[in-house]
Amino acid sequence: MKHYSMFIIAFVIYALGYAQITPQTMVGNMGRGINIGNVLSAPKEGNWALALTDTYLKDVASAGFTSVRIPIDFFGDRTSGNTSVYSKAENTSASYTGTPSDYVVNPAYLDRIEEVITWALNENLIVVLDFHGNTLKDEFLHTFSTKSKDAPYYTHPTSAKRAADNEKFRTIWLSIANRFKDYSLNLIFEVVNEPYFSLSANDMDILNEDIINIIRSTGGKNTYRNIIITGGGKNSFEAPLQISDQVLNMDNYLIATFHYYWPRDFTASASENHNDYDWGTPTDKTEIDKNFGAVQTWSADKNIPIYLGEFGADNEGGFNYNKNTYGAFGGPEEASRILYHEYLAEKAIDLGFSFTAWDAGHKSGKTIYIAPTRTWAKGIKEALLGNTLSNNESNKSELIKVFPNPSRDHINIKSNQTIDNVELYNLHGSMIYKNNSKDITQLHWPAIANGTYILIAKLTNGAHYNTKILILN
Structure with a gap:
């Protein structure tokens, strides 16, 4: 009888147009993608990169990418409610007098997000709405951190401010979920970007569980929308491995994510304190194989598909596409940068992961798409899409x-x-x-x-x- 009832429910859902897409199918559909970084996650759109236009999405789709991740920050002046008026001190939570109505996402900002998402969906791109940004860090994520550098932000777990911050974050997600509950299932929600630098595994389990429940509570297509989650406490490839079984077993439409910027001496080599300018030796590749293999093993054991949400290396020689100058501290040599993107992309696809490479625009240190000229950084687009260089060319970083x-x-x-x-x-x-x-x-x-x-x-x-x-x- 139970199986018969489930069949009827599934049929009714399908008839209403809410045909589910399993996480495994969705990850396969997402395939190869790119981040649209430093645009909607900036304090003001246009601060860090050009304001987004539909031509960006058209160029991404026509290049051959099948998904985009759109980092978006809803904190700052985009959502009302000043939580700093509440005490950070221990055992003050009872003095919190706020309500969800204090925290209202600016409707005009939601309209703008909806416009951008519509552009992307109209190009048949799968879209990841990623809660992301420096203001998010300062106003929420860092308040969980006990690291000395985050001391000015820290709030005690039993404080009134912690209660306020938690309610604000959850209310924002309720607003997002309500706005997009009837949107195509090719829109995916990502709970939060890189929480593991501030939140413990337990903190993140609680947050994941709450946001999943909030999204599901809004109904519509959110009942079956895929949600991207990660764990707390450990970063890079170890992050998803921190998610508890309780969270993984609470929902059937979860995708786990991790980011990869190792080895930092190479991927951040345009900075003063990192100076490994080449990559591609057998040892370099073995490290990727081992770390990605650990994620694949976990994925198979938990039956949770994997999304590589970010990876990349600094621009060749530290080049700045906005100023047309090379960096003062050098940076990756060109063949190695191309090979790094190529190897990680192919490794992800070979293991059944989807990916979105990190692109933060022409003013940033990690550039793939150059918006002012609607062109691409040399060799990187081809490397990500599998249109690789010849073996002699791509392996030359192993020679010298x-x-x-x-x-x-x-x-x-x-x-x-x-x-x-x-x-x-x-x-x-x-x-x-x-x-x-x-x-x-x-x-x-x-x-x-x-x-x-x-x-x-x-x-x-x-x-x-x-x-x-x-x-x-």
Whole structure:
């Protein structure tokens, strides 16, 4: 009788147009995607990147991507209710006098979100609405953190302010869910971005459970809408592994997510304190295989599909597409950056994950789409979509390593092939230096002006390697 009743319910749901999409099917449909970062998650749209237009979504779809993740921040002046008036102190929760009606999401902002989501759905893209942003961190996530750097934000769990912050976050999600409850099931909700830097595993279990229940309570297509969750306490590939069985077993439409920016010395190498400019050795790849494999094993054991929500590496040489300049501290060499995106994308797809690579716009340090010119950063789009370079080209980072970059008076060269000669060119294409010493391991620069140069190393096997070198004498 139970099975018969479930069949009737399923049939009625289908007849009403609410045909469910299982998480496994949805992850397969999502496939390869991209983040639209630094736009709607900025304090004001346009602060960090160009305001979004429908041409961005058209270009993403026409390139061949099948999903987009849209980071959105609902805190700041986008939602009413100032929780800072409440005490952060222990045992003050009884003094909280607020109600959900204090926290109202600006209807005009919801209209804007709806417009953007409609643009994306109209391009047949699967859309992830991701609660994300620096104001979200300052006003909510950091209030859970006991780290010393977050001390100004911390609120005691039994404080009035913690009660206020919790109610505000949940009320925002109620507003989101109500606004989009009748939207296509190709719209997916992501509870919150990277909570694990502030919230414990237990904190995140509670938050996941509450938001899942809130979304389901609004009915309509939210009854069966897929929801993306992660765990607390540990980051990167370990984050989903922290989700409790209680949360995983409470709902049949959950997708687990993780982000991946390891090794940081490579992916953040445009910054001063990270200076590994190449990637692609067998050891590098084995680390990815091991970490992604751990997630796949967990996924199979829990029967929860996986979404790689973010990954990426700094722009080649620390290049800034807004200023058209290279960074002061160098950055990934081009072939390695391409190979990194390619390897992670293919690994994710091979393991049955979907992904959205991180793109934060032309003003950022991690750029894929260049909105002002409607073009793409060299090689990255093709790497993500599986339109890869030839093996000789994409594997050249395994042949040779050049460091440090920027260079002051010398540069070191390591290669597992014999180097025939090394040449240095300025950006006008004129050769200004050549060294014919075979198997050279170190070059000392002549007296040349500071600036960016092209280094070309020719190997005796006929291959050659080239990269930009920033010289700061």
